[in-house]
Amino acid sequence: MLSFKLETRPEASQLMSYLSPLIAVLLTVLGGLLVFSALGKDPIEGFQVFFLNPVRDWYGVSELLLKATPLMLCAVGLAIGFRANVWNIGAEGQFIVGACAATGAALLLEDVSGPQVLLAMVVAGALGGAAWAAIPAFLRTHFNANEILVSLMLVYVAQLLVSWLVFGPWIDPEGFNFPQSKMFSDSALLPMLVEGTRLNLAFVIALGVLAIGYVFMQKSFLGFKMRVAGEAADAARYAGFSAKLMIWIGLLAGGVCAGLAGMGEVAGPMGQLTDKVGSGYGFAAIIVAFVGRLNPIGIFFASLLMALLFIGGEQAQQYMSLPSSISKVFQGMLLFFLLGSDLFINYRLRVRRTLTKAGA
Amino acid sequence: MEQSLFSAILFATLVAGTPLIIVALGELITEKAGVLNLGAEGTMAMGAVAGFAATHYSGNPYLGVLAGMAAGALMSLLFGLLTLTFMANQVASGLALAIFGVGLSAFIGKPYESLTLQAVPAWRIPLLADIPYIGSALFNQQSLVYFSWALLAGVIWFLYKSRAGLILRAVGESPASAHSIGYPVIRIRYLATLFGGAMAGIGGAFLSVFYTPLWVEGMVSGRGWIALALVVFATWRPLRVMVGAYLFGGVMITQLFVQGSGLNLEVPSQLLSALPYLATILVLVLISRNQQTIRLNSPQSLGQPYRPDA
Numbered sequence: 001m002l003s004f005k006l007e008t009r010p011e012a013s014q015l016m017s018y019l020s021p022l023i024a025v026l027l028t029v030l031g032g033l034l035v036f037s038a039l040g041k042d043p044i045e046g047f048q049v050f051f052l053n054p055v056r057d058w059y060g061v062s063e064l065l066l067k068a069t070p071l072m073l074c075a076v077g078l079a080i081g082f083r084a085n086v087w088n089i090g091a092e093g094q095f096i097v098g099a100c101a102a103t104g105a106a107l108l109l110e111d112v113s114g115p116q117v118l119l120a121m122v123v124a125g126a127l128g129g130a131a132w133a134a135i136p137a138f139l140r141t142h143f144n145a146n147e148i149l150v151s152l153m154l155v156y157v158a159q160l161l162v163s164w165l166v167f168g169p170w171i172d173p174e175g176f177n178f179p180q181s182k183m184f185s186d187s188a189l190l191p192m193l194v195e196g197t198r199l200n201l202a203f204v205i206a207l208g209v210l211a212i213g214y215v216f217m218q219k220s221f222l223g224f225k226m227r228v229a230g231e232a233a234d235a236a237r238y239a240g241f242s243a244k245l246m247i248w249i250g251l252l253a254g255g256v257c258a259g260l261a262g263m264g265e266v267a268g269p270m271g272q273l274t275d276k277v278g279s280g281y282g283f284a285a286i287i288v289a290f291v292g293r294l295n296p297i298g299i300f301f302a303s304l305l306m307a308l309l310f311i312g313g314e315q316a317q318q319y320m321s322l323p324s325s326i327s328k329v330f331q332g333m334l335l336f337f338l339l340g341s342d343l344f345i346n347y348r349l350r351v352r353r354t355l356t357k358a359g360a
Numbered sequence: 361m362e363q364s365l366f367s368a369i370l371f372a373t374l375v376a377g378t379p380l381i382i383v384a385l386g387e388l389i390t391e392k393a394g395v396l397n398l399g400a401e402g403t404m405a406m407g408a409v410a411g412f413a414a415t416h417y418s419g420n421p422y423l424g425v426l427a428g429m430a431a432g433a434l435m436s437l438l439f440g441l442l443t444l445t446f447m448a449n450q451v452a453s454g455l456a457l458a459i460f461g462v463g464l465s466a467f468i469g470k471p472y473e474s475l476t477l478q479a480v481p482a483w484r485i486p487l488l489a490d491i492p493y494i495g496s497a498l499f500n501q502q503s504l505v506y507f508s509w510a511l512l513a514g515v516i517w518f519l520y521k522s523r524a525g526l527i528l529r530a531v532g533e534s535p536a537s538a539h540s541i542g543y544p545v546i547r548i549r550y551l552a553t554l555f556g557g558a559m560a561g562i563g564g565a566f567l568s569v570f571y572t573p574l575w576v577e578g579m580v581s582g583r584g585w586i587a588l589a590l591v592v593f594a595t596w597r598p599l600r601v602m603v604g605a606y607l608f609g610g611v612m613i614t615q616l617f618v619q620g621s622g623l624n625l626e627v628p629s630q631l632l633s634a635l636p637y638l639a640t641i642l643v644l645v646l647i648s649r650n651q652q653t654i655r656l657n658s659p660q661s662l663g664q665p666y667r668p669d670a
Binding site: 135144148149150153156164323340 | 398438441442446447448449451452453455456459460461462463464466467470577581582585586588589592628630631633634637638640641644645648649651654
């Protein structure tokens with residue numbers, strides 16, 4: 001008789017930690033096919049609509065990169081915190097406040113033209129996100145308040161803030177009372193990278209931030225300290241690394257990046273601020289950060305995958321009359337499968353032939 | 361006039377606090393066993409959509425509650441599988457559960473979005489309901505309000521008077537010791553997790569079947585997270601969960617009454633709507649300020665995986 005036993009590996013498996021996301025993707029695709037069949041849809045068609053159609057031409061690829069941009073920005077910031085066990089899950093709120101701050105700059109500099117407008121918006125977006133993240137950081141370092149719950153509560157507050165702004169002071173006077181700001185002037189819009197697409201400079205900024213994140217996390221002493229703090233809190237304390245500093249950096253990094261992503265949304269595809277500006281990128285970025293193994297290179301690929309799921313959901317709504325929220329189901333499945341297969345990083349399965357009781 | 365306003369606010373406060381009590385007491389039991397399940401928001405959303413669907417098809421709100429309970433238990437089973445069997449990180453798995461539940465409920469709930477249910481009549485308790493001032497607010501209530509009181513009594517009895525509760529707390533304080541004297545740590549943690557999920561499911565079903573009688577995507581609107589904050593606020597003590605839940609219910613309802621009263625306040629309505637979330641932050645700050653209280657009261661092994669090496 002065969003018996004399975006879980007056995008602790010003497011050392012965490014490097015190979016498994018890279019394989020695990022791939023296994024999770026594979027299982028998610030398989031799960032997706034099952035979901036499609038369960039819904040009475042042709043799984044092959046579902047697979048095509050979800051995973052192939054979005055990238056079948058260059059325009060599709062540009063849309064994929066456009067969607068991936070806020071995801072990779074938010075995720076790289078979160079990863080810096082997650083590595084140090086700083087659980088900022090309010091990127092969605094920081095994204096919204098960054099978008100609001102950037103909009104503020106754009107409206108203020110309406111009559112100015114030139115690159116300084118965009119520069120001001122970038123700074124405002126980053127500061128806005130950072131300010132929103134500074135609240136949980138301050139409350140955690142001074143009052144020990146749990147950053148998970150505080151950063152999350154602030155998502156709801158941010159949503160109400162943007163709703164107040166676009167229904168109230170910033171409402172477009174010619175907007176037929178729709179909850180939206182004025183359209184931005186041309187100098188407040190990010191320049192396009194490729195003619196005829198919506199892919200804009202934000203993508204380049206995101207790549208730059210990924211590179212900075214890589215250097216910070218893998219090559220800098222501070223990044224190393226943060227990793228130690230996350231993996232061995234006692235060792236970090238013994239070495240005298242300041243836990244408060246880690247919390248501040250972890251949260252502010254997340255806030256700056258999410259704020260930049262929010263700026264990229266209003267100055268990019270949206271071209272104005274609306275109450276729908278937070279469309280779940282901040283939450284999806286949590287999944288991106290994990291699937292990307294909290295590593296900027298991994299995050300790049302994970303954000304492409306998540307963007308594919310987002311676009312696939314829209315396509316499924318259009319061509320298969322499925323609610324677009326199906327993409328969230330797939331996103332959740334992806335994270336579950338990842339967390340599950342991560343078991344084999346630290347454990348291995350031992351299959352043994354044992355004697356049955358009758359034979360003994 | 362003033363008396364009826366008071367009665368109406370009290371009535372509504374109890375109703376608004378009820379899902380928080382039910383969910384937070386469930387989470388309390390889970391956490392007492394050492395398991396930190398952050399997925400309450402998603403679990404509630406699944407309970408809400410399952411409860412709504414079951415009530416819609418059967419016409420019986422209590423079948424809806426049962427369906428919500430089952431959906432919640434299933435969600436927490438998934439969480440248990442990940443964290444207790446697959447040893448995954450509890451924080452990450454809880455977040456996954458929250459995101460997944462919110463997404464899946466939106467997906468499943470699409471066809472129900474424009475439907476409404478019939479309001480469930482209140483249960484009037486004779487005599488008690490005639491007490492002046494408070495009687496009709498307290499004793500002419502939704503059945504689940506009474507359920508939340510019974511649940512509180514049950515949880516207090518279980519945790520502090522029963523042997524099983526003692527074992528549960530031992531598992532949460534020191535799983536290794538509990539294991540060494542022969543208690544099945546993982547099984548107990550599974551049961552505690554399932555109970556928490558079932559309660560979160562009931563809390564969700566209460567929202568969609570009793571509270572608003574309709575289903576809208578995102579209708580849980582942070583209550584799951586607030587319930588998690590309540591457990592911290594209550595420093596893991598059941599009676600304080602109830603006090604906290606009614607405080608929150610009071611904040612939610614008062615701001616609604618102010619918004620609906622037509623009082624011409626110079627305050628944007630969004631600021632009023634933000635009050636419950638700001639209040640959550642405030643109480644977290646107040647209670648966490650004293651690190652010793654938290655350390656003394658929180659289960660020692662909270663959030664830490666345990667795998668018996670046997």
